[in-house]
Amino acid sequence: MSRRPARAGGCGGWWPWLGLALLPLAVPPAAAPGGCPSPCYCVATPQLVQCRYEKLEELPKELPLAVHNLSITGSNLSVLPRAAFAARPLPQLRLLRLRHDNIQVVEELALRGLPALQTLDLSHNPLLAVAAGAFAEAPLLRTLQLNQALLAGPVEEQLALALGNLSLRRLELGGNALRALPAALLPAGLEELDLRNNSLQRLVPPELQSLGGPGLRGLRLTLGANPLSCDCALRPFLAWLRAAPARVPDARSLHCSDPPPLRGFTLLRLRPEVLVCSAAGEPGRLETASYVFFGIVLALIAIVFLMVLYLNRRGIKRWLHNLREACRDQMEGYHYRYEQDADPRCTSTISTPGL
Template identity: 85%
Template structure:
């Protein structure tokens, strides 16, 4: 009995400490200034706010001032108006995801009030218009994601104006059905360019020279999942890859999709001189046809001259016989003409009874 009382007394000494340890779990944490928007929820802390498939027509106004990462997915933000996020200052926001939000227009200074923004994701939006000062409110923006965002309209010129004053380090343009390198969208200082899953069949010599422009010598380009056509027009790209393979992180995985004989072939395993011209190049094919036709005509002419040379004696004899025959014929005509022109023969023929 005494032992039980001692144990109870010993265990009772730990109860106050156990209560203090469990006190934070019993008391809910204080809400951050501004709290979470009613249509969104905060993950772990108010620094990460996610608004998923709530059909918002404008960015929420009651965002926590301490938010660092904001994700708005599946809404209907068809127009990002001027100062769309400036209703409440967000000085610490660094990452902004605006995917699948049906964004079609971005007005001037749409990102005003986001001075610390580093990464902007506008992927999977049918962009139709981008103002020249669309990103001017985010001077520190260094990563811009535009994957599957340029399918609705050609925006290369508009985006070139919008990006000219930014210090971008990474630009993602995957899945935009691009058929050529968007050289106008490459600001000086760009370090990473994602062109995966486009419609690039090759990079021309002029496009490759643009990658060597001042300020782009460190640019790395990702080219995976493009329908590369391994014909003679791909020789500049293959030669460049052999020299600057480090600038294409997925260079070793690039494969040919055409012609059929080289389908699935690893690009770096081919030699530039082994790439032949495809039949889809009518200009070069027509030129080759004319050259071949001229060679054939020249061979026919040479054979004809050789035949004449080898039969020169027979030809000479034939010409001599032809000349003699012509001479005999002309002499016969001359004799008959002289007989017909004789006046005595004419008078004898004309006098009856003689």
């Protein structure tokens, strides 16, 4: 009788310890500080975080403090808000890639909280508005990628203000249908400018002079996949290209798109005398306009000539009548002489005195 309570008491002493051991399994573990947010995943280590094709409408809140590269692709962010990373700064983030995220607006001080950022990729976003101080809190920003990001609206002037105080080394503007060199977007000290797959036909002398200005003398251009027009207006650019081929790393791959006889011809193999001059300005349109103008002038001359003929129809008629009478008299004289020469009697009479 006295041992039963002792056994029950001994068994009851193990239950509290067993409950404490199973408690972590019953309660869901909390997210570890500095771990990956739920819609994203870390590659190898928390230093590389990717959020690919997740329908995010705002930037993830809980990001690892040690992240170096952050990639958010295929979301619907719409706006890169002011101080987007200020609540939880990422002091070691060096590369921020925001591609295909439908970003239309970049607000003031959008990069606050990213003091070590060196590369920002906003490619494939329909940018409509960029604040003047959008990148002001990124003093180490050296590479800005804006490929196919300037097609939705004219934001070149806004970007020029936003890039004015930066120390960029590389700027990518590929696929933006640019027809001229965006000189306003070139901050002093820029070393590489990617203008591939645009709508450039040539670089005109003022643009070439801007490339020789202070701060841009070492700038290298990439111009592949542009519809270069090999006409007379290309001569200044061709001379500049041959004088400094190192400034265009893909110079040997540049080809002519127009005119048809030179289509596909390598640019550096062209001789200046081969480039056809039509007129100053835009060659194709002005050549057509010159033919039209020449036709109009000929039509006016023909109309004036017909009017002169009409106004002098009586004098012309009189002149034609006199000419016809003169021709008739002349023909009658020839006819008379022919008949005299053909009559043998006249011939013998004339020849008798000689006997």
